[in-house]
Amino acid sequence: MSKISIIVTSEKLDKLYPAITLAGTAAISGWDAELFFTFWGLLALKKGYEPSDVSTDYKQFGAKLSEAFASGSMPSWKTILEQGRATGRLKVYACSTTFGLLGFEENALESFVDDVIGAATFLGKAKDADITLFIS
Amino acid sequence: MEADLVVDAKFKSCPGPLLALASVVSKASPNQLIKLLATDPAAPSDVREWASNVGHQVLEVKKIGNVYEIYVKVSS
Numbered sequence: 001m002s003k004i005s006i007i008v009t010s011e012k013l014d015k016l017y018p019a020i021t022l023a024g025t026a027a028i029s030g031w032d033a034e035l036f037f038t039f040w041g042l043l044a045l046k047k048g049y050e051p052s053d054v055s056t057d058y059k060q061f062g063a064k065l066s067e068a069f070a071s072g073s074m075p076s077w078k079t080i081l082e083q084g085r086a087t088g089r090l091k092v093y094a095c096s097t098t099f100g101l102l103g104f105e106e107n108a109l110e111s112f113v114d115d116v117i118g119a120a121t122f123l124g125k126a127k128d129a130d131i132t133l134f135i136s
Numbered sequence: 137m138e139a140d141l142v143v144d145a146k147f148k149s150c151p152g153p154l155l156a157l158a159s160v161v162s163k164a165s166p167n168q169l170i171k172l173l174a175t176d177p178a179a180p181s182d183v184r185e186w187a188s189n190v191g192h193q194v195l196e197v198k199k200i201g202n203v204y205e206i207y208v209k210v211s212s
Contacts, residue, residue, distance in 0.1 A: 021150070024151060083155050
């Protein structure tokens, strides 16, 4: 079985979507997929978070992206995530250090987060991945 | 080709067509024929790759105007 492990370090639309799209597509294709959210990526896992901004360098494309989402041509990131997770093959991990740094309360994260883990644990999970990406 | 189910994913961009197809296929019966309608030019290649991963069969891809008709047979 193939496996992809992705490290996500930003909560912005343009960083979140490539990661979620690849992980969700992998899971529905029979792959294992792991997402490790660290630093600002962790902000995307906070309860109720909806991405609306793109990275500052590309903010001129923000309106165009909003249009695509409003028209329904792009599935929402939660739709992709939920469909991937429904296969049982897509796992979402939050970085324990960032969790502490940002002062998150114990139940601050969405229920789709499988676990809060440290670097060594993630490395242990990712070491047999066929593809590993760092998206920042 | 007479499809048992039609999935309309026109005007959806990647990964929309594949998510829509996979969702219907997961509830379909073995050997059913699904017709996926898509305008995303990446759809035929994506569906072929997906099908080869999960064991379904792409029987035919037609292009009518801007619309791809992709026929997928659910594995038995």
